[in-house]
Amino acid sequence: MNAHHTASPPAKVSGMQTMRDKWNSLSRVQQWAVLIPLVVLIYLLPVLNPPLLTTEPNYNFPIAMFDVARYALIAIGLNVVVGQAGLLDLGYVGFFAVGAYVAALFTSPDSMLHKLPYLAVLPLAVVVTMFFGVILGAPTLRLRGDYLAIVTLGFGEMVRLLADQVPALRGNSGFQTVGHPPGTRADGTALFNQTDGKPWYWLAVTLVIGVLLLVGNLERSRVGRAWVAIREDEAVAEIMGVPTFKYKIWAFVIGAAIGGLSGALYAGQIGFVNNQKFDVTTSVLFLAAVVLGGSGNKVGVMLGAFVIAYLPLRFSGIAEYKYLIFGLALIVLMLFRPQGLLGARQRLLAKGREAYQRLLGRPEQISSDSSLVAEPGKEAGA
Amino acid sequence: MSEDVTAADQPEVPAEGGIVAEVARMSPAELAAHEAEVAEAVAPDREIEVAVGDTLLAMQDVTLQFGGLVALDSVNFEIRRGEILGLIGPNGAGKTTCFNVMTGVYRPTSGQVVLEDRPLGKRKRHEITQLGIARTFQNIRLFGEMTTLENVVVGADARHKTSVLGALARVPRHHREEREAVERGMALLEFVGIADRAADKAKNLPYGYQRRLEIARALATEPKLLCLDEPAAGFNPAEKEELMGLIRKIRGDGYTVLLIEHDMRLVMGVTDRIVVLEFGKKIAEGVPAEIRDNPAVIAAYLGVPDDGAA
Ligand SMILES: Nc1ncnc2c1ncn2[C@@H]1O[C@H](COP(=O)(O)OP(=O)(O)OP(=O)(O)O)[C@@H](O)[C@H]1O
Ligand SMILES: [Mg+2]
Numbered sequence: 001m002n003a004h005h006t007a008s009p010p011a012k013v014s015g016m017q018t019m020r021d022k023w024n025s026l027s028r029v030q031q032w033a034v035l036i037p038l039v040v041l042i043y044l045l046p047v048l049n050p051p052l053l054t055t056e057p058n059y060n061f062p063i064a065m066f067d068v069a070r071y072a073l074i075a076i077g078l079n080v081v082v083g084q085a086g087l088l089d090l091g092y093v094g095f096f097a098v099g100a101y102v103a104a105l106f107t108s109p110d111s112m113l114h115k116l117p118y119l120a121v122l123p124l125a126v127v128v129t130m131f132f133g134v135i136l137g138a139p140t141l142r143l144r145g146d147y148l149a150i151v152t153l154g155f156g157e158m159v160r161l162l163a164d165q166v167p168a169l170r171g172n173s174g175f176q177t178v179g180h181p182p183g184t185r186a187d188g189t190a191l192f193n194q195t196d197g198k199p200w201y202w203l204a205v206t207l208v209i210g211v212l213l214l215v216g217n218l219e220r221s222r223v224g225r226a227w228v229a230i231r232e233d234e235a236v237a238e239i240m241g242v243p244t245f246k247y248k249i250w251a252f253v254i255g256a257a258i259g260g261l262s263g264a265l266y267a268g269q270i271g272f273v274n275n276q277k278f279d280v281t282t283s284v285l286f287l288a289a290v291v292l293g294g295s296g297n298k299v300g301v302m303l304g305a306f307v308i309a310y311l312p313l314r315f316s317g318i319a320e321y322k323y324l325i326f327g328l329a330l331i332v333l334m335l336f337r338p339q340g341l342l343g344a345r346q347r348l349l350a351k352g353r354e355a356y357q358r359l360l361g362r363p364e365q366i367s368s369d370s371s372l373v374a375e376p377g378k379e380a381g382a
Numbered sequence: 383m384s385e386d387v388t389a390a391d392q393p394e395v396p397a398e399g400g401i402v403a404e405v406a407r408m409s410p411a412e413l414a415a416h417e418a419e420v421a422e423a424v425a426p427d428r429e430i431e432v433a434v435g436d437t438l439l440a441m442q443d444v445t446l447q448f449g450g451l452v453a454l455d456s457v458n459f460e461i462r463r464g465e466i467l468g469l470i471g472p473n474g475a476g477k478t479t480c481f482n483v484m485t486g487v488y489r490p491t492s493g494q495v496v497l498e499d500r501p502l503g504k505r506k507r508h509e510i511t512q513l514g515i516a517r518t519f520q521n522i523r524l525f526g527e528m529t530t531l532e533n534v535v536v537g538a539d540a541r542h543k544t545s546v547l548g549a550l551a552r553v554p555r556h557h558r559e560e561r562e563a564v565e566r567g568m569a570l571l572e573f574v575g576i577a578d579r580a581a582d583k584a585k586n587l588p589y590g591y592q593r594r595l596e597i598a599r600a601l602a603t604e605p606k607l608l609c610l611d612e613p614a615a616g617f618n619p620a621e622k623e624e625l626m627g628l629i630r631k632i633r634g635d636g637y638t639v640l641l642i643e644h645d646m647r648l649v650m651g652v653t654d655r656i657v658v659l660e661f662g663k664k665i666a667e668g669v670p671a672e673i674r675d676n677p678a679v680i681a682a683y684l685g686v687p688d689d690g691a692a
Contacts, residue, residue, distance in 0.1 A: 221549035241540025
């Protein structure tokens with residue numbers, strides 16, 4: 001019955017595709033052998049301060065790297081909502097702001113609330129933003145696409161306006177001396193301060209890795225499948241037994257939690273929170289990182305975050321025009337590579353790979369992206 | 383029919399590798415053992431009574447209106463456990479609408495759908511799937527960016543119990559369910575004959591593969607009732623023949639099948655009973671031989687004589 005059926009059109013393999021295939025064909029041990037030195041290198045970056053990469057003398061390099069790591073964390077969180085579940089959230093900065101204000105309210109001497117240690121504030125920020133995620137998600141996630149975008153846009157603005165208007169949130173004067181993690185140097189000054197970005201960078205990278213592992217666990221489970229199914233065709237997902245509302249709420253809440261975490265991190269490093277940093281353009285910048293890098297691809301969105309956060313710091317000449325440049329870059333990208341720098345990749349289930357090999361007696365073929373098509377001969381099988 | 387024939391116009395490459403070749407090389411004894419293994423994995427875990435008998439699903443006076451249009455008009459029929467029931471009728475008769483009412487896409491304006499003596503009432507769509515009704519779509523609606531295997535595993539997830547926190551912490555139940563879902567998913571793909579493309583994105587599959595993946599995905603939810611909406615649309619006679627075999631095999635595994643199909647030879651050849659709709663009304667019901675000779679059915683299909691079409 002299949003004899004006359006057709007296979008995908010053959011074409012050449014792109015460099016990216018080959019790298020993916022190579023990576024997937026490595027054993028777990030080999031993958032770690034590559035990953036561990038890479039992670040060590042990433043941790044050492046601000047110490048190495050490599051000549052071409054450095055942002056100095058315009059901008060302190062460790063702090064620049066902290067900003068990149070913070071953006072990466074934000075992009076990973078927003079990617080759960082936008083990239084995985086396909087929910088357009090234009091108010092993500094709202095969650096970021098909530099996280100920052102939680103950190104400020106519970107650590108700054110300007111706040112009248114009970115003071116908590118900074119490290120206790122991180123999980124608290126996560127919990128509070130998750131709560132906000134439910135509050136915002138429950139009524140709006142029943143809406144479809146466009147409405148959701150508008151309501152989330154409104155939420156982002158609402159948080160900012162509250163910060164403006166509610167006296168306890170201190171508007172423009174804000175909160176000074178937000179807390180930081182404990183530890184002192186030999187000279188008695190705090191380990192985590194505003195001038196040395198290195199400890200903050202290490203903390204941020206550690207959080208990024210932890211969040212990546214946890215989000216990865218979700219993506220490689222029924223939860224991740226449910227998200228992708230919802231993104232692909234929500235009505236069919238529902239009919240195939242996916243409780244779509246529940247999983248959309250979870251995507252929203254998990255995204256919110258990660259946004260809150262990065263907000264609290266940001267507040268700690270800057271040491272000061274007021275109403276100035278949480279406008280719509282910031283939301284759009286976050287979204288640009290996700291779309292630019294490759295919505296739905298964790299590595300891609302981190303790359304996007306790097307581009308968005310790093311380039312204006314590295315080339316201070318362009319900082320002024322960054323919205324213009326990113327806007328143009330996005331338009332060009334959407335024309336020629338709508339999936340982003342690294343497109344979303346639906347990896348065959350980890351266990352599926354083994355089952356596939358066992359059943360067919362040959363390695364799996366990762367199917368190609370629409371634009372990158374598979375190698376001739378490879379497709380026809382062994 | 384407005385089918386999305388996405389992959390049908392692609393160049394022809396015979397699928398010769400993998401499981402197909404492997405199965406071809408097997409000795410008869412090996413083949414029998416292999417088939418038994420596949421059948422074992424495809425069969426649902428729970429006990430299913432194969433005897434054609436009591437009512438599985440009943441449409442009771444179901445009426446559905448879209449504004450002024452009466453898409454279903456007091457439709458009554460029953461689906462019995464273990465049978466293959468055909469649902470036929472001219473274009474626009476309300477066949478797909480029947481599926482939509484059974485799967486909770488639309489709520490009946492009046493009347494009710496009863497599954498195993500329980501009215502579906504206001505149940506949500508995913509709850510109805512969990513109660514045991516699964517379907518395919520007339521216009522293929524796969525999760526295009528997912529692989530073939532993942533599409534099926536989404537169906538299997540309907541029976542899974544791992545919570546979000548369980549998945550986050552990778553509890554043993556998560557690992558067990560993933561392993562079982564993949565094994566059963568692969569077996570289902572083999573059952574419908576598309577295992578050689580398990581790792582391909584669904585959108586890159588040839589048309590015939592996509593149709594059969596729809597069936598595999600629906601079966602993965604372990605339905606009591608499998609509803610197929612024109613599964614043979616766009617198939618050639620040889621493929622239709624093979625599909626008939628597949629539908630019989632599915633029934634043989636203990637599923638009850640409701641089949642919408644325009645191809646009379648296929649419907650007559652595979653169904654136990656047939657219900658005929660026209661303009662939202664049931665105009666006939668009976669075994670294939672009765673339906674074939676029923677004047678009302680002939681009139682419905684050929685156009686009523688005073689139209690001058692007969
Ligand atoms: N969502 C809807 N809104 C309005 N009218 C609808 C809707 N869905 C179906 N209809 C109408 O209901 C009638 C029955 O449609 P249905 O799709 O059930 O027919 P069908 O028997 O499946 O036909 P076909 O053989 O062409 O698939 C048609 O007149 C159709 O236009
Ligand atoms: Mg129809």
